[in-house]
Amino acid sequence: MLSQEELERVPLRYRWLLKLFLKFPSPGFPDFLLRRLPSIQGIFWAIVAPIFVIIYFFFGIWLISYLSLYVLFPFNVFLGLFLPGVIFVIFLRIQIERTIAWWKNLRSPTKDWDISKVVDEYTRLTNEKKRRQN
Numbered sequence: 001m002l003s004q005e006e007l008e009r010v011p012l013r014y015r016w017l018l019k020l021f022l023k024f025p026s027p028g029f030p031d032f033l034l035r036r037l038p039s040i041q042g043i044f045w046a047i048v049a050p051i052f053v054i055i056y057f058f059f060g061i062w063l064i065s066y067l068s069l070y071v072l073f074p075f076n077v078f079l080g081l082f083l084p085g086v087i088f089v090i091f092l093r094i095q096i097e098r099t100i101a102w103w104k105n106l107r108s109p110t111k112d113w114d115i116s117k118v119v120d121e122y123t124r125l126t127n128e129k130k131r132r133q134n
Contacts, residue, residue, distance in 0.1 A: 067080055
């Protein structure tokens with residue numbers, strides 16, 4: 001994921017958080033699906049993920065109220081917030097990986113175009129097209 005040199009360039013105050021979040025396992029389903037079908041990535045993050053977050057919000061409210069019937073005060077809140085915390089850590093892991101990939105692509109050296117080769121290839125292709133038409 002990150003080489004040692006790239007990790008050294010990250011400021012020290014963020015490096016330990018980055019190391020901590022990258023130790024968590026990456027979920028297989030969204031990554032597997034989004035790598036296979038990159039065109040649905042925007043649909044997933046714009047439509048599907050917010051719907052799941054809203055549904056889980058209401059489920060969390062119900063879970064905390066249900067646990068308050070059977071478990072004492074501090075423990076019901078802890079148990080009710082444990083699963084959202086795990087989901088949040090997984091979400092952070094995905095976002096950190098996407099940000100790192102975006103940053104690598106942004107900082108990669110630009111490609112040097114050899115204009116003379118491109119013009120030669122273009123003229124060759126247009127000449128071939130003209131010969132085919134005649």
